[in-house]
Amino acid sequence: MAPFKYGMIVDGENYCPRPELARQFSKLVAAGLNVVVQGERRMGKTSFVRETIRAMRGMELVYIDLYCVKSIEEFCRRAVAAVADLDRSAGFLRRTAQLIANLRPVLTIDRDTGVPQLTVDSKSANSVASLEDVMDMISVHSRKRRLCVVFDEFQDVLELADSDVLLARLRAKIQFQNKIPHIFLGSVRNRMHEIFDSPKSPFFKSATSFSVGSIAADDFKHFLTERFKVARRKVSDAALDRILAISDGISGDVQELCETIWLATDTGAAIGDAEINAGLRLVFAREEKAFGPTLSRLTSIQAAVLKGLARSTDIKPFSGEFMSECGIRNVGTVTRALSRLSSDEIIYEYAGSWHFTNPFFREWLKTT
Ligand SMILES: Nc1ncnc2c1ncn2[C@@H]1O[C@H](COP(=O)(O)OP(=O)(O)OP(=O)(O)O)[C@@H](O)[C@H]1O
Ligand SMILES: [Mg+2]
Incomplete structure (x- = not known):
């Protein structure tokens, strides 16, 4: 099971x-x-x-x-x-x-x-x-x-x-x-x-x-440690932190990533970065069919803004640094890109920062 x-x-x-x-x-x-x-x-x-x-x-x-x-x-x-x-x-x-x-x-x-x-x-x-x-x-x-x-x-x-x-x-x-x-x-x-x-x-x-927001991190980590134990895997606190961060605290995505990590490892495994990456590759293999076309539908500016947002959660898209990294000179261009990406439900703004509707898409973008 x-x-x-x-x-x-x-x-x-x-x-x-x-x-x-x-x-x-x-x-x-x-x-x-x-x-x-x-x-x-x-x-x-x-x-x-x-x-x-x-x-x-x-x-x-x-x-x-x-x-x-x-x-x-x-x-x-x-x-x-x-x-x-x-x-x-x-x-x-x-x-x-x-x-x-x-x-x-x-x-x-x-x-x-x-x-x-x-x-x-x-x-x-x-x-x-x-x-x-x-x-x-x-x-x-x-x-x-x-x-x-x-x-x-x-x-x-x-x-x-x-x-x-x-x-x-x-x-x-x-x-x-x-x-x-x-x-x-x-x-x-x-x-x-x-x-x-x-x-x-x-x-x-x-x-x-x-x-109803994210499950309190300590509660979720305790729960996941137990589930990994049932599956005869050991998971460190640092690994759990990374799993929660990658999944952006979305309960269902946390569980999906844990499932692929479990599938990618053997009984007795200790879960660390390499095992998490192996789990992520399985998630990508499942979803790549959607990720590629979504990215190719975007203009080069929208794609640059999106990849910029993928790099870090606390990015300020209107900062001079971000804009020059994306090769954009005016604020209106960033605004338009963000609004298009939001209306396509690829990203959303919450409590002053930008999130990906599908956090695995964000992880995948980092690899492209
Ligand atoms: N308390 C919980 N403990 C463990 N996993 C949970 C918990 N709540 C949600 N999940 C995970 O999130 C998934 C989605 O849960 P649920 O369907 O209750 O969410 P929802 O917010 O109603 O989703 P939707 O927006 O699709 O209706 C579950 O299948 C499970 O993987
Ligand atoms: Mg529901």
Whole structure:
């Protein structure tokens, strides 16, 4: 079994506990607040929210993933499935079915697993009113159980036809469910701000914001040391620092790099610079097909600015030194290059410095 997991929700032994963040977040949830959780991609938002709510005594999680949701009917189906996940007893499912009778629910038994399933008829569940029925059903259940409703990739509702009507009605329902904490998840660099920060949106200022950044370095290093130990590798503190720096503290990328280091080494290996480089070469081999074309699509000035940024994290792109290194004479040229690189989502600015959306691209650029 691979000791490192990435590109998926992690839990149990694959989840590095984040006690301080969990303490802050669970306070908001326990207070019944609505919270919008944002963070860079692959930071661990989904895993963190699920693990933290699961660990809250008496709290039950209704987890609705709206990733690429294409219709209201699909929204309803996913929400009903999330409620059915709470309790597979025949009594609970029958009661749930009664509460959404208008959606023509169907109770079946999964042939392979024997687990009862609750689905809804697609034609009866495709109006905003059906979604209101589902929200009301959740409300009724919440009288007997402490529920926390999570909408993951919430910004994807913007892709639905009539999303403005849908958001307005959803907001109206949520407003009356004041005992249920509703959690909205999405990445910083997508359209979440349109929903929560635009005065025109029904969700404007409707939720407390909470951000999920990098895992605290000491916690993550302790976790990774253990994972390497399970994989019978030894890793030094300095090596872990370098792994975190290369991955720019993005949890998923840290785990991916650790995985390739593990693949590139043998049982009993001590992980140092050479082993990290071997892991990086494996990452490059996987991603080179994308890196090359991305670089060749850029103008020579954009490429020079990008390579300049790759050299160091604390580079000031408007400094005379940087500009002369890149062979650029005026500030406007740098501004235009940065803005193009940002709109292509190759880089982004955060807390006064420039970061690569894919930190491995940055490492690869250093080798070109
Ligand atoms: N607490 C954690 N401990 C260990 N690894 C983690 C943790 N949180 C996240 N990761 C790593 O990051 C990856 C992505 O996690 P997750 O899907 O929870 O992040 P996300 O921020 O929701 O990502 P996305 O932006 O793609 O929705 C995981 O597969 C895992 O490799
Ligand atoms: Mg996620």
